[in-house]
Amino acid sequence: MADAISDPDRPFPPGDYPVVVVGSGPGGLQASYFLGRHGIGHAVISADPGPGGMFRRWPFFQRLLSWTKPYAPADRHSREFERWDWNSLIALEPELRGIQAEFMDGSSDFPSRPEMEANLTAFAERAGIAVRYGCTWESTRHEDGPDGPRFVVVTTDGEYRCRHLILAVGIAEPYSPSPPGIELSVHYADTRAAETYAGKRLFILGKQNSGFELASGLLQWASRITLASPSPAKTSIETRSLVGVRARYVQPFEDSALGGGVDILAAAIEGIVTVPGGMRVDLKRSDNGMPVSVEADEVIAATGFTCPLRDLPALGVATFGQSRLPAQTAFWESATVPGIHFAGTITSGASGLKKHGIPSYSGAVQGHRYNARLLVDRLAATEFGIVREDPVIALGDLRDYLLAEATHGPELWHQKAYLARVVTVSPDDGIRDRGILPLAHVLDSDGPDAAAMTVEADGQGSIYPVVYIRRAGKVEEHALEPHPLNDYEGSLYRRNLGAILDLIALGASAA
Amino acid sequence: MATRDEIADAIAGMSLFADLTAPQLMGVASQFEEAFFPEGARVLRQGISGSAFYVILDGEAAVVVDGTERTTLGRGEFFGEISILLGEPPIADIVARRPLRCIVLPGAAIEPFLVEHPRVMFRMLQAMSRRLRNASRLRS
Numbered sequence: 142m143a144d145a146i147s148d149p150d151r152p153f154p155p156g157d158y159p160v161v162v163v164g165s166g167p168g169g170l171q172a173s174y175f176l177g178r179h180g181i182g183h184a185v186i187s188a189d190p191g192p193g194g195m196f197r198r199w200p201f202f203q204r205l206l207s208w209t210k211p212y213a214p215a216d217r218h219s220r221e222f223e224r225w226d227w228n229s230l231i232a233l234e235p236e237l238r239g240i241q242a243e244f245m246d247g248s249s250d251f252p253s254r255p256e257m258e259a260n261l262t263a264f265a266e267r268a269g270i271a272v273r274y275g276c277t278w279e280s281t282r283h284e285d286g287p288d289g290p291r292f293v294v295v296t297t298d299g300e301y302r303c304r305h306l307i308l309a310v311g312i313a314e315p316y317s318p319s320p321p322g323i324e325l326s327v328h329y330a331d332t333r334a335a336e337t338y339a340g341k342r343l344f345i346l347g348k349q350n351s352g353f354e355l356a357s358g359l360l361q362w363a364s365r366i367t368l369a370s371p372s373p374a375k376t377s378i379e380t381r382s383l384v385g386v387r388a389r390y391v392q393p394f395e396d397s398a399l400g401g402g403v404d405i406l407a408a409a410i411e412g413i414v415t416v417p418g419g420m421r422v423d424l425k426r427s428d429n430g431m432p433v434s435v436e437a438d439e440v441i442a443a444t445g446f447t448c449p450l451r452d453l454p455a456l457g458v459a460t461f462g463q464s465r466l467p468a469q470t471a472f473w474e475s476a477t478v479p480g481i482h483f484a485g486t487i488t489s490g491a492s493g494l495k496k497h498g499i500p501s502y503s504g505a506v507q508g509h510r511y512n513a514r515l516l517v518d519r520l521a522a523t524e525f526g527i528v529r530e531d532p533v534i535a536l537g538d539l540r541d542y543l544l545a546e547a548t549h550g551p552e553l554w555h556q557k558a559y560l561a562r563v564v565t566v567s568p569d570d571g572i573r574d575r576g577i578l579p580l581a582h583v584l585d586s587d588g589p590d591a592a593a594m595t596v597e598a599d600g601q602g603s604i605y606p607v608v609y610i611r612r613a614g615k616v617e618e619h620a621l622e623p624h625p626l627n628d629y630e631g632s633l634y635r636r637n638l639g640a641i642l643d644l645i646a647l648g649a650s651a652a
Numbered sequence: 653m654a655t656r657d658e659i660a661d662a663i664a665g666m667s668l669f670a671d672l673t674a675p676q677l678m679g680v681a682s683q684f685e686e687a688f689f690p691e692g693a694r695v696l697r698q699g700i701s702g703s704a705f706y707v708i709l710d711g712e713a714a715v716v717v718d719g720t721e722r723t724t725l726g727r728g729e730f731f732g733e734i735s736i737l738l739g740e741p742p743i744a745d746i747v748a749r750r751p752l753r754c755i756v757l758p759g760a761a762i763e764p765f766l767v768e769h770p771r772v773m774f775r776m777l778q779a780m781s782r783r784l785r786n787a788s789r790l791r792s
Contacts, residue, residue, distance in 0.1 A: 371683075584694075600760055
């Protein structure tokens with residue numbers, strides 16, 4: 142072990158670093174990429190033997206839920222292409238963009254798991270992201286360093302010290318509820334090869350995507366499938382968002398509706414017992430409290446995953462919800478322990494406004510890749526003194542610039558009502574492009590007059606641009622009309638947005 | 653941090669959910685989501701659309717109108733319902749006065765939820781009537 146620790150070929154030996162990143166999935170790789178581009182010294186450690194995180198193993202049936210469209214109407218190496226590519230990491234260099242499109246065999250716009258793993262591996266290699274693999278984070282503590290408080294990250298290779306810790310460890314720890322007999326079930330994470338369920342009566346606990354993924358994949362093998370959880374199942378088609386079961390997994394709904402051997406129950410589990418020839422799952426119906434029992438040969442708990450935060454709650458990191466997500470600021474820092482930041486799927490703990498009940502897309506690569514960039518930009522500016530000069534926008538260009546962002550900006554499309562294109566207007570400084578920022582931050586902070594452009598959805602099927610105007614410290618919301626082709630660059634939008642921008646930048650409507 | 657079992661236990665003691673059976677409480681716990689707000693964080697924003705219905709599990713929230721604090725809300729109390737029922741943006745900011753844990757239901761889910769749980773609707777009407785009475789007393 143001592144040889145492995147001192148191996149000169151392994152980067153980032155234990156020691157002091159300005160920033161330590163834990164994790165080598167998409168979140169860790171993306172954070173390291175931007176730290177590197179800012180020239181911020183950091184170590185990346187990972188318990189895994191190589192890059193990819195959860196995509197080294199899952200989804201179980203080896204096909205993603207997130208699309209990449211290689212022939213989308215934008216150049217593969219452009220920022221605009223990101224709107225059509227949910228799976229590539231983002232980069233400043235055009236040649237590092239849209240990598241997923243290279244690794245698709247044409248059979249589906251949803252890449253296979255190995256194609257996704259190849260995409261992430263290629264990004265890490267081409268971007269020169271170094272990771273100390275096989276180094277497992279074990280515990281964490283505070284200590285006073287020469288420059289103030291810092292964290293000690295204890296690993297299997299030794300101790301790392303840093304002022305800023307970025308955790309990108311996923312939502313990866315299997316979670317099961319605790320009714321009596323739950324030990325008779327296996328977790329989704331331990332599902333066996335599909336053919337071993339041939340002829341079995343299968344009971345799946347949980348009606349999220351993972352439960353329906355298993356049900357879809359095992360339709361041809363199981364003799365009967367029952368899915369149950371206390372609340373009714375919803376599909377993404379009904380919610381018109383990523384809330385609910387995705388369209389790729391709706392086949393069990395149709396089987397259920399047509400009486401094809403799938404039953405979908407809204408019922409709370411009371412317990413699992415062994416009976417001659419198998420198991421019996423006892424439930425109570427959510428609608429009327431009546432008991433119902435289902436016999437099964439196998440019970441799989443597709444009940445989700447939690448954040449493997451180890452001892453961080455003891456350090457003061459507040460968590461919430463079934464997934465034990467850390468509570469976060471708008472810039473993905475622990476809301477209760479400054480200096481601990483998050484990247485990757487964990488950033489879904491910074492829920493933003495969740496307007497109309499629609500969450501951010503931070504639980505997936507197409508959302509959290511932007512969070513990582515903004516997190517690192519913010520750290521660079523506030524902690525490392527790396528401040529960029531924000532570009533000036535001419536008054537005559539402001540309106541069309543914001544409409545082009547609403548029409549084409551991938552950050553706005555993937556993080557609806559969550560990330561915004563922000564410009565500020567002041568007599569001294571003119572009109573400045575402040576870049577992409579979290580909407581909650583813009584709404585909740587003071588500052589000069591500003592306009593924040595977002596794309597939003599109402600959960601009823603409409604997608605439309607919204608511009609928030611901050612003037613004299615107060616914020617107003619102005620929704621623009623939806624467009625049947627999602628093109629917001631026409632004359633109606635120019636006229637309407639121009640009138641709104643006149644509130645803070647007189648003359649914008651005349652451009 | 654709370655599992656669904658823990659949330660079901662926590663809300664069982666609240667007057668809003670006092671008439672529900674154990675499976676119904678589990679149903680509520682799985683339909684609502686938990687949210688946490690550190691001290692000073694804004695939960696609802698005056699004039700911003702698309703809000704939700706919140707029930708406080710723990711902590712304290714202030715109701716702030718045009719920068720002036722009007723009242724505070726604590727465990728078992730709820731907010732957000734007026735803007736949802738009227739289909740209008742909230743007329744107040746709701747700000748966490750102490751670290752605040754809530755359960756949340758999106759606005760669009762409120763009508764079907766209340767129709768499915770008429771006893772919760774009745775309890776909600778009682779609570780809103782009490783608020784109205786107290787507000788009328790203050791004015792008279």
